[in-house]
Amino acid sequence: MAKTLRRLGLLGAAAVAGMALFAGTGVISVTPTAGPKPIVGGEVADIKQTPWLGYYSDTNGKFTGCGVSLVTPTKAITAAHCVRASSVTFGRQKGLTGSGGTTVKIAKSWKHPKYSAPGSGTGYDFAVLTLETPVTGYAPVTVVEKSDTGLYPEGTPATVYGWGHQKSGGTNSDDLRKVTVPIISDANCAKSYTSGLHPATEVCAGLAEGGKDSCQNDSGGPLIVGGKLIGVVSWGKGCAGANAPGVYGELISALDDIKAQL
Ligand code: ARG
DSSP: OHHHHHHHHHHOGGGGGGEEEEGGGTEEEEOOSSOOOSSBTOEEOOGGGSTTEEEEEOTTOOEEEEEEEEEETTEEEEOGGGOOSOEEEESOSBTTTOOOSEEEEEEEEEEOTTOBOTTSSOBOOOEEEEESSOOOSSOOOEEOOTTGGGGOSTTOEEEEEESOOSSTTOOOOSBOEEEEEEEEOHHHHHHHOSSSOOTTTEEEEOOTTOOOBOOTTOTTOEEEETTEEEEEEEEOSSSSOTTOOEEEEEGGGGHHHHHTTO
């Protein structure tokens, strides 16, 4: 019941038309017109708007979990915890049933040397992939610069993209999805995560009431502010819960190390 009521609040007035209230029986049942979606609480995104966006795939280009962002024709940024010998695919809208795009093998994966497992460890969940062949025809995304501290203040709307889970314990999305969530300050995020958070190299984003978030298999994917890549999906407690924001690798905090790999 508590869950039902929380959802009611989240969906707001726009969804009232889709709700049936059985007050007589004391049961409130909700038929949402819009419920949690892959990349929780978001919408389908068009890969043509983010041509630099890709994902770990098999050699046929099928999504196998984790997003990647092309930052030069031969380099992509992702999360260190995503790294495995594999291929990546760019320019494909439907990760499970789609075709087309460009699939390339990963020649080399650099994980930040200070990285260890997200959610405990040390933060630094950053990786740079070197691609076996240059990916042409997909304009790379601009990586945040040292002077871009103004992209991180609390409340800044940040957009995250991925083919990951629809909800905690859900399944992957066929279509690329996106959701926009406000940045949360280190001080406020530390109230949600009393352990495991590494504010020096991590930035949080989400709504206090939950409902919008990245989720499993969105990892490594981009957090975008002002058209620039400012973070990579790293971890969170469940997905989209109240006071449990998404935690992202904060690219600006390790820029020298990362740029040295590009
Ligand atoms: N660790 C997850 C992955 O490997 C990402 C989890 C993100 N969680 C969140 N609540 N934003 O895909």
